[in-house]
Amino acid sequence: MAHLIDSHCHLDFADFDADRDAMLDRARARGIGGFITINTRVRKLAPVLAIAERHTDVFCSVGTHPHNAAEEDDVPLDDILTAAEHGKVVAIGEAGLDYHYDNSPRDVQAAGFRKHIEAARQTGLPLVIHSRDAEDDTADILEDEMRNGAFTAVLHCFSSHPRLAHRGIAIGLYVSFSGIVTFKRSEELRALAAELPADRILVETDAPYLAPVPNRGRRNEPAFVADTASVVAEARGVPLAELAAQTTANVLRLFDRIPADAIGSVAGTGDIAA
Numbered sequence: 001m002a003h004l005i006d007s008h009c010h011l012d013f014a015d016f017d018a019d020r021d022a023m024l025d026r027a028r029a030r031g032i033g034g035f036i037t038i039n040t041r042v043r044k045l046a047p048v049l050a051i052a053e054r055h056t057d058v059f060c061s062v063g064t065h066p067h068n069a070a071e072e073d074d075v076p077l078d079d080i081l082t083a084a085e086h087g088k089v090v091a092i093g094e095a096g097l098d099y100h101y102d103n104s105p106r107d108v109q110a111a112g113f114r115k116h117i118e119a120a121r122q123t124g125l126p127l128v129i130h131s132r133d134a135e136d137d138t139a140d141i142l143e144d145e146m147r148n149g150a151f152t153a154v155l156h157c158f159s160s161h162p163r164l165a166h167r168g169i170a171i172g173l174y175v176s177f178s179g180i181v182t183f184k185r186s187e188e189l190r191a192l193a194a195e196l197p198a199d200r201i202l203v204e205t206d207a208p209y210l211a212p213v214p215n216r217g218r219r220n221e222p223a224f225v226a227d228t229a230s231v232v233a234e235a236r237g238v239p240l241a242e243l244a245a246q247t248t249a250n251v252l253r254l255f256d257r258i259p260a261d262a263i264g265s266v267a268g269t270g271d272i273a274a
Helices: 020-029 042-054 077-083 106-123 135-147 162-170 187-195 222-236 240-254
Strands: 004-009 032-037 058-062 089-098 127-132 153-155 174-177 201-203
Touching: 004 201, 004 222, 004 240, 020 032, 020 222, 032 042, 032 222, 032 240, 042 058, 042 077, 077 106, 089 106, 089 135, 106 127, 106 135, 127 135, 135 162, 153 162, 162 174, 162 187, 174 187, 187 222, 201 222, 201 240, 222 240
Parallel strands: 004 032, 032 058, 058 089, 089 127, 127 153, 153 174, 174 201
Antiparallel strands: none
16 A cells, blocks of 8 residues: 655644644545654753654654744753654754745754754764855755764755755755645646655645645645645656655665554554555
8 A cells, every 4th residue: 555654744743732632533545554753942841742642653853943043042952962863753854944934043943953963963863054145055954963973954935046956966955845735826846756766755835834725825734645645756757656656665774763663553554555
């Protein structure tokens, strides 16, 4: 059976409080076999972790979003490292740079970004990178830090200039596509999804944000990652089942703490090709 993995969602957000379990079941019925729910504040990891602990097919990350970098600039590296010892934590982040909103000073964002890179390096867990309107600075920091010691990472919810994707791929990173790739004016993004190496692409929802066509404007949820995957498969000229198998293999290679037998393990999980 072919399953998809939603490689980036926010299951702890209040948007899902009324129907969280039902929402996960809807996704499973549509062939979504695994979920990575992403932490945005280290000090608020507990509710994220609680969701992951309740479900065999849900895993999580630990980290501070750049929006919250100033709020958590005093979180020591050791706190991230300790939290990452939990078996359900499979990634560091999301961390990075956001110059669109500038909710935290840029130097504080950069310092936090580098701290999370060090956490990824020390733990061996992949870093989930948020980058918005900060392509060159993101790539410069990644290249600089890679010279200080290898780490793995994914450029999540990619919607930046293709040069960031290519610079990331050149140093061994992955690129993840969200519902943005389905939007009418995302021709350049679909072209990028078509040309990147098959073993370096992922799909995600970033739920509850950025619902793909045909649900654009609604609350996003993990079931809709199938719509994103369908558009990426079409752009690449491959069947959806092939795209699902490839991206799932990529997730399991990158997030290698996830047991392969956990994917699709919950009763009622369907086949993406059905």
